Amino acid sequence: MSDIKIKITNLHKAFGRKVVLDGLDLEIKKGESLVVIGGSGTGKSVLIKCIQGILTPEQGSILIDDEEVVGVSEKEKERLHAKMGMLFQGGALFDSLSVWENVAFGLIENQKMDKKNAKMEAIRVLRQVGLAPDVADLYPSELSGGMQKRVGLARAIATRPEIIFFDEPTTGLDPIMSDVINGLINESVKGLGATALTITHDMASARKIADKIAMLYKGKIIWQGTVKELDKTDNEYVRQFINGSSEGPIKVEV
Amino acid sequence: MIQKFLRRLGQPLVKFFSSLGELSIFVMRSVANCFVPPFYGRNLMRQVMDIGFYSLPVVGLTTIFAGMVIAIQSYSGFSRFGAESAVASVVLISVTRELAPVLSALMVAGRIGAAMAAEIGTMRVTEQIDALTTLSTNPYKYLITPRVVAAVVVLPILVLIGDVIGIFGGYVVGVYQLGFNPANYIKSTIENLETLDITTGVVKAAVFGFIIAIMGCYNGFKSKGGAQGVGEATTNAVVSSSILILIFNYIITGMFFSK
Numbered sequence: 001m002s003d004i005k006i007k008i009t010n011l012h013k014a015f016g017r018k019v020v021l022d023g024l025d026l027e028i029k030k031g032e033s034l035v036v037i038g039g040s041g042t043g044k045s046v047l048i049k050c051i052q053g054i055l056t057p058e059q060g061s062i063l064i065d066d067e068e069v070v071g072v073s074e075k076e077k078e079r080l081h082a083k084m085g086m087l088f089q090g091g092a093l094f095d096s097l098s099v100w101e102n103v104a105f106g107l108i109e110n111q112k113m114d115k116k117n118a119k120m121e122a123i124r125v126l127r128q129v130g131l132a133p134d135v136a137d138l139y140p141s142e143l144s145g146g147m148q149k150r151v152g153l154a155r156a157i158a159t160r161p162e163i164i165f166f167d168e169p170t171t172g173l174d175p176i177m178s179d180v181i182n183g184l185i186n187e188s189v190k191g192l193g194a195t196a197l198t199i200t201h202d203m204a205s206a207r208k209i210a211d212k213i214a215m216l217y218k219g220k221i222i223w224q225g226t227v228k229e230l231d232k233t234d235n236e237y238v239r240q241f242i243n244g245s246s247e248g249p250i251k252v253e254v
Numbered sequence: 255m256i257q258k259f260l261r262r263l264g265q266p267l268v269k270f271f272s273s274l275g276e277l278s279i280f281v282m283r284s285v286a287n288c289f290v291p292p293f294y295g296r297n298l299m300r301q302v303m304d305i306g307f308y309s310l311p312v313v314g315l316t317t318i319f320a321g322m323v324i325a326i327q328s329y330s331g332f333s334r335f336g337a338e339s340a341v342a343s344v345v346l347i348s349v350t351r352e353l354a355p356v357l358s359a360l361m362v363a364g365r366i367g368a369a370m371a372a373e374i375g376t377m378r379v380t381e382q383i384d385a386l387t388t389l390s391t392n393p394y395k396y397l398i399t400p401r402v403v404a405a406v407v408v409l410p411i412l413v414l415i416g417d418v419i420g421i422f423g424g425y426v427v428g429v430y431q432l433g434f435n436p437a438n439y440i441k442s443t444i445e446n447l448e449t450l451d452i453t454t455g456v457v458k459a460a461v462f463g464f465i466i467a468i469m470g471c472y473n474g475f476k477s478k479g480g481a482q483g484v485g486e487a488t489t490n491a492v493v494s495s496s497i498l499i500l501i502f503n504y505i506i507t508g509m510f511f512s513k
Contacts, residue, residue: 054387081388084388089381093385094377094386095382105389106390109389109391159389
């Protein structure tokens with residue numbers, strides 16, 4: 001077994017005439033935390049959905065643990081999803097279920113854990129992300145944005161996945177809460193020894209979470225390297241992005 | 255010029271057939287998933303309560319007034335040629351064959367079809383459906399199957415209850431307003447009661463239940479673009495299921511009675 005967890009080669013995805021991913025190549029090592037940065041609408045979310053099999057790319061290959069995942073059957077996908085966890089941008093908590101039922105969802109429905117143990121496990125994971133046990137019986141709509149993110153994180157890690165996806169984990173949070181969430185993400189990923197793929201355009205978050213950063217532009221990865229290399233790079237696109245300047249090679253299409 | 259005209263003609267046509275294809279795939283997947291485990295009993299029970307139990311007041315009100323109106327109308331109509339005695343059987347036939355199934359289904363379509371589209375649509379735009387997938391739970395089995403099964407099973411029961419209430423409405427008007435003898439009214443109702451009248455109503459109800467659940471879920475499932483998209487999905491669900499109910503009512507009636 002190689003130490004590459006996810007290997008993406010020549011990935012193409014278009015919606016009608018709009019090309020989103022245009023021959024993307026990317027490798028993520030086992031236990032590595034990779035952050036993909038890029039402007040809004042550059043196809044970061046599409047990339048994650050392709051890896052999860054929610055979207056099917058037109059062309060290219062995605063290997064997870066050396067197994068091809070493009071075009072596999074629904075049954076295979078379900079098996080694959082058991083390895084994965086995901087923190088959604090808006091939380092995507094099930095609002096008809098209580099907090100602990102959300103966190104324990106994967107445990108009850110797939111790992112067939114009985115309710116009592118699942119609840120105990122859910123409370124343990126909630127505590128791990130800094131939430132008190134009495135939150136467990138509340139409903140998602142009763143929680144603040146930061147707490148919802150924590151619950152989303154708890155749900156993503158409760159099944160002890162090998163791969164965790166983070167979709168803009170700090171969007172909509174204040175800087176302090178962002179830092180808290182970033183810290184929790186680091187703790188939980190390292191705690192599980194999981195491989196993490198984060199997409200964000202929050203550079204503070206990227207710097208804190210990433211072992212490695214990759215920049216997505218026009219459907220391709222145009223640069224990748226460590227955080228240290230990020231500050232030294234003379235790639236004009238990357239420089240423009242991290243400095244947040246409207247002037248440079250990246251033209252904002254209005 | 256001609257090309258432009260053809261394009262304008264072709265685009266909606268292509269759109270229509272592609273959404274028809276989408277819908278067919280959706281229907282096949284939903285039906286196929288009804289027979290493959292895992293089954294989510296809790297979700298099914300919730301839907302049975304929602305669609306069945308909580309629709310009882312609406313269905314009861316609809317059918318009782320329908321029965322009452324039919325009694326008055328048929329009395330005033332038939333008295334022109336001295337056939338007032340037919341009121342009981344006219345109420346019976348029209349309530350069981352048409353009014354109870356069609357009116358109940360239309361009311362339930364407004365109540366439940368809209369709720370399904372809104373709930374599933376909101377789950378779609380807030381990524382809850384993707385979240386289900388990433389938790390290796392098939393959204394069809396978890397969301398669609400319980401709703402379809404519950405609607406198909408529960409609507410016939412609702413219609414049977416509606417039959418009784420509707421006939422009772424006709425009885426109340428007939429006896430207390432039109433001055434029929436209660437014993438005679440009941441006797442002529444029972445004498446005219448035929449199994450076929452009830453079975454067609456029940457068959458219709460099952461088909462209508464399927465239509466309501468499928469249109470509600472389908473429109474919710476493919477909704478996109480936030481609150482506006484969900485609103486659109488809700489409208490489409492109610493309008494399309496109502497129209498389909500009326501069309502299929504004609505088709506089923508034709509199958510049973512056009513001889």
